[in-house]
Amino acid sequence: MNVLYHNDVTLRERVAECLQDDFKHKAIETAQEVFYAKRGALVEEMGEGWQELRLRATEIRNHVTENLDYYVKLFAENAEANGYIMHYAPTDQDALADVIDIFEKHQAQTTVKSKSMMTEEVGLNEVLEEAGYTVVETDCAECILQKAESKPSHIVVPALHFDRDAICDIFTEKCGYEGTSVPEELTHFLRRYLRPEFLNADIGIRGCNFAVAATGSPTLITNEGNGRMVDSVPKVQIIFVGIDRIVPDLQSLDVMEALVPRSAVGSKMTAYFSVDSGPAHADEVDGPVEAHIILMDNGRSRILKTEFEPMFRCMRCGACLNICPVYRHITGHGYGSIYPGPMGVVMTPNLVGYDEIDTMVFACSLCGACSDHCPATIPLHDLIRAHRIEIVDEGKNHSNEVPVFKLLRKMWSDVGFYKFAMSAGGPMMRLFADSSKGALTVNSTWMPVVKGWTSTRDFDVLSKDRFRTWFKNHKPLAAETPVQENQGTEGGDA
Ligand code: SF4
8 A cells, every 4th residue: 555645445435534534624614714814914014026936936835846856956955064964865765775774784773753744655654663663653633643543634734633532532541641731731741751752762864945056954843842952953854855945045944934824824923933054063951963864856846847847836834724724624535645635636646656546636616726726836726737638548437437428429510419418408307306396316326327426416307497498489679679779878967
């Protein structure tokens, strides 16, 4: 099973399960509405400046993508000059092997981690735990997920699907917590609980929001202090950097930093924003003595020079999830990928290929709200549609679709057949309809193709009175009541 995408059950089965979960829906509804309102207020406050910032970010990200070789090399050279040990990982397996090598070299036993979607992407925790190492997630949400053995349901707020009572139960059962579900009490407990873990850890592992090429600096944008503890307490540090995380210089970073917190959670800035510059120097007390950067591709470069290249602009802000009506209903877990929502629907097939996914790319209404919201102006809904076209072109769509669409094509392109289908359709549907509702209902779920619709809503039967008949029998209004010339001037100024 792929760790990035879980295709052990179908999209339909996942969605059916998620639709039963009222708590998740309420949590997502509330989160989307809060983020929407907060982001909207900040965007309004910036006026035209917001669109200018989006376009500037688009230009910067496009420029890096078009010159990726140059910027990867520049970042790596400057990071090495800062004292980082660079590792190049074309695949997830290469990245995992690099991490295991570092653990073996230092005879490490335990690691503390801060939130990193890239380590989720490669299944790092599972691999380290199987190899006998202890992994401690120190981001509050990630720690909850680890204790609950659950997966992230959002790329920015991964434990969205647990409320304070559920978190209280998890901490009570797994961590010996004895307090109430008051958030402050829970977070104070977590702070005390994690402190010895930081002090005892051999290695700190974290991700990177942006990598500044001109200064060789990996950055970290976070609202919790755990990121800096992971950065500075363990003597060895490993930073996962995607090749799509690079920005040219600190001025470009400033543009991204203005966009990400506003887009992600509707705040002007995050509590912590770190720009790192290598391991501790000889005269410094804090910081790792050895720091590694794993620069990972894992399928990203496959989309260069394709229509999916705009995904290189993605900043992982989660704004497209926060506005998506499909995400709101099927929840993050409905997609089956660690990258859910519109960005996940575009990105997951790019990373794992069409053979691995089932019907994930069809979990979209193509409404385009995500594209309007994306701070990097990625045309997400167009890219989702492009995936669908490729899936059909490669003959990987559902086998039932082919005869259905052939029939529809025949119907729409042949006048005689169209007329016959329209006149026969109504009586045929009425044969199977629920007469009290005049519609195909849940009782019609035995019918192939139709059941996908009628299992959740009614399908009205075609009207007996057809428009064509009405149109043929109808006399044009103009012929019945001719318009009087000059009628509007009577009694007027003229
Ligand atoms: S696609 Fe756009 S909105 Fe979605 S996470 Fe990426 S940058 Fe944010």
